Amino acid sequence: MSLLEVVDVTKRFGGVIANDNVSLAVAKGGIVGLIGPNGAGKTTLFKCIAGSYPVETGRILFEGREITNLSPDRICREGIARTFQVTRVFRDLTVLENVVVGALSRTNSVTLARRRAAEILALTGLVQKSGQLGRNLTIADKKRVELARALATQPRMLLLDEVMAGLTPKEVKEAVALLRAILERGVTMLLVEHVMEVVMPLADRIVVLHNGRKIAEGPPAQVAADPQVVSAYLGGRYRATR
Numbered sequence: 427m428s429l430l431e432v433v434d435v436t437k438r439f440g441g442v443i444a445n446d447n448v449s450l451a452v453a454k455g456g457i458v459g460l461i462g463p464n465g466a467g468k469t470t471l472f473k474c475i476a477g478s479y480p481v482e483t484g485r486i487l488f489e490g491r492e493i494t495n496l497s498p499d500r501i502c503r504e505g506i507a508r509t510f511q512v513t514r515v516f517r518d519l520t521v522l523e524n525v526v527v528g529a530l531s532r533t534n535s536v537t538l539a540r541r542r543a544a545e546i547l548a549l550t551g552l553v554q555k556s557g558q559l560g561r562n563l564t565i566a567d568k569k570r571v572e573l574a575r576a577l578a579t580q581p582r583m584l585l586l587d588e589v590m591a592g593l594t595p596k597e598v599k600e601a602v603a604l605l606r607a608i609l610e611r612g613v614t615m616l617l618v619e620h621v622m623e624v625v626m627p628l629a630d631r632i633v634v635l636h637n638g639r640k641i642a643e644g645p646p647a648q649v650a651a652d653p654q655v656v657s658a659y660l661g662g663r664y665r666a667t668r
């Protein structure tokens with residue numbers, strides 16, 4: 427059984443069909459890459475899955491249970507957490523406090539939440555920065571804090587929206603290693619990413635959106651060689667190496 431199933435989801439903004447009858451399935455324990463040009467509908471689909479936007483038609487199932495149009499906090503409690511394309515770190519809270527906020531979605535005990543947050547700061551390499559204010563962080567650290575805050579909600583699935591954007595090559599390498607460590611802990615991921623050198627080696631499967639529609643799906647090498655994907659999105663900028 428798939429962990430997440432999106433079935434025929436449609437989402438419109440006035441005349442714009444941001445998601446046009448999109449279906450996809452994410453198997454437990456892997457990484458699925460969601461790619462496509464700007465405006466393809468990737469972030470909109472994340473928002474529909476996470477409950478930020480109601481869908482007009484279609485269904486979303488998590489572990490076989492219907493989660494379509496539940497509230498975002500309910501979906502979070504079901505076990506789906508997300509990061510944001512434009513980071514939403516709490517600027518006036520410290521790194522530790524930002525992560526405690528995530529942990530408090532699972533417990534009313536601040537002591538327990540702080541303990542969980544401390545473990546996650548260790549996993550995400552943020553221990554040294556735990557006292558810094560959100561407003562003073564670099565982009566890379568803001569992205570890390572968002573990932574840590576999402577992890578603190580103890581998700582079984584993470585929706586990651588361009589977590590590598592704006593990072594230096596060294597920071598990208600560190601972020602990839604972190605995603606692999608998170609995967610090893612049994613968290614399944616749906617990853618929106620424009621950096622093909624990152625997403626192609628990381629993902630088991632790739633789904634391609636274009637103008638709101640799914641135009642291709644399959645193993646990375648197959649999708650990278652798909653003429654429709656090359657013409658709609660990749661151009662000459664990525665050649666599969668495996």
Ligand SMILES: Nc1ncnc2c1ncn2[C@@H]1O[C@H](COP(=O)(O)OP(=O)(O)OP(=O)(O)O)[C@@H](O)[C@H]1O
Nearest residue numbers: 439442444462463464465466467468469470471511
């Ligand atoms: N809140 C909104 N109101 C109106 N139109 C919207 C809204 N959000 C998204 N859209 C439109 O829906 C379409 C899909 O946008 P979306 O942000 O999902 O694309 P994306 O694939 O995430 O793009 P990018 O790679 O640039 O982040 C675009 O045409 C966009 O202009």
Ligand SMILES: [Mg+2]
Nearest residue numbers: 468469470511
């Ligand atoms: Mg987007």
